[in-house]
Structures are given as structure tokens and as C-alpha cells.
Amino acid sequence: MRRAIYPGTFDPITNGHLDIIERSARLFDEVIIALLMNIEKSPMFSIQERVEMIQEVNRWSHVKVDTFQGLLVHYAASQKAQVIVRGIRAVSDYEYELQMALMNRRLEPQLETMFMMSAEEYSHLSSSLIKEVFLLGGSITGLVPDAVEQRMQSKVGKVKG
Numbered sequence: 001m002r003r004a005i006y007p008g009t010f011d012p013i014t015n016g017h018l019d020i021i022e023r024s025a026r027l028f029d030e031v032i033i034a035l036l037m038n039i040e041k042s043p044m045f046s047i048q049e050r051v052e053m054i055q056e057v058n059r060w061s062h063v064k065v066d067t068f069q070g071l072l073v074h075y076a077a078s079q080k081a082q083v084i085v086r087g088i089r090a091v092s093d094y095e096y097e098l099q100m101a102l103m104n105r106r107l108e109p110q111l112e113t114m115f116m117m118s119a120e121e122y123s124h125l126s127s128s129l130i131k132e133v134f135l136l137g138g139s140i141t142g143l144v145p146d147a148v149e150q151r152m153q154s155k156v157g158k159v160k161g
């Protein structure tokens with residue numbers, strides 16, 4: 001049983017993330033999308049909303065959604081996962097990802113990090129950029145799933161009253 005973890009903040013999930021999930025789903029028997037309960041970032045969506053959005057767009061029966069806090073390596077061990085999947089978009093991601101991968105390897109030598117190249121059309125995306133463009137009235141169609149765009153619209157609608 002080859003089980004991989006795809007960790008992140010997913011605030012919200014983008015088509016770039018989905019591209020990596022699709023690639024991972026082809027390679028592993030089970031993929032767990034693991035949302036970090038991150039106290040440092042101030043998210044647009046609650047952890048519950050982010051989980052729901054991922055469940056809405058998840059079309060693979062062997063891809064699960066879960067949340068975690070604490071060290072990723074501890075979570076991976078608790079799930080008996082052998083691999084952490086991370087998407088690499090541009091060269092600028094590399095340094096940060098290398099640091100994390102090497103620290104995780106030091107903490108848990110049996111756990112492997114696998115990097116996947118994002119599809120070219122999503123290589124400029126980040127959740128923050130999408131939120132910024134959306135909040136300033138720009139189009140994000142094609143960058144996030146329709147269900148996510150609708151959620152963003154209703155969230156902003158509520159804020160604006």
C-alpha cells in the first residue's frame with residue numbers, strides 16, 4: 001500500500017493544487033490531502049470550509065481529506081505514509097522546499113519527499129494572489145474550481161452585507 005500525504009494550507013484549493021492531486025492520484029494507492037491548522041496565517045476560510053471545498057471537488061475515491069497540527073513527520077507516521085508530495089512551481093519555490101525536505105528527512109529518514117512540477121498554466125498561481133485579484137474585482141475563472149469561486153463570492157457578499 002503506497003500512501004502519500006499532500007500537505008498545505010489550501011486557503012482555498014486552486015486548480016494548481018488539483019493538478020498536483022491528479023498527478024499523485026495516478027501514482028499512489030491512497031493520497032491524503034492534509035490541511036495544516038496554521039496559526040500563523042490568517043485564512044479567508046475556516047478549516048471546516050476548506051475541508052468542505054476540497055471534498056466538493058475531490059473526484060477520486062482513493063484521495064482523502066484530513067487536518068493536522070504539529071510536525072508533518074509525526075502526522076505522516078501516524079498515517080503510515082511513505083511519501084510527502086509537494087508541488088514546485090518556479091525556481092523560487094526550490095530553496096524553501098529543499099530546506100523543508102532536508103529537515104523532514106533528518107527528523108524521519110524513512111519518509112521521502114517527492115516533488116512534482118505544476119502544470120505550466122498554473123505555475124504562477126498562489127492562493128494569496130488569487131484572493132487578492134478576486135477581492136479587487138479581477139477574474140479568477142479557470143484558476144480555481146467553480147465551486148470555490150462560488151464560495152468566494154458568497155463569502156465576500158456576506159462581508160460587504
Ligand code: COA
Nearest residue numbers: 007008009016017036071072087100103118125126127128
Ligand atoms: N499550484 C498553485 N499554488 C500552489 C501550488 C500549486 N501546485 N503549491 C503550492 N501553492 C501555493 C499555495 O496556494 C500557497 O499559497 P499562499 O502562500 O499564497 O497561501 C503557497 O503556495 C504555499 O503553500 P502551501 O502548499 O499551503 O504550503 P505552506 O508553505 O503553507 O505549508 C507545510 C507547508 C504545511 C508543508 C509546512 O508548513 C509544514 O509541514 N508544517 C507543519 C509543521 C512542520 O512539520 N514544520 C517543520 C517543517 S520542516
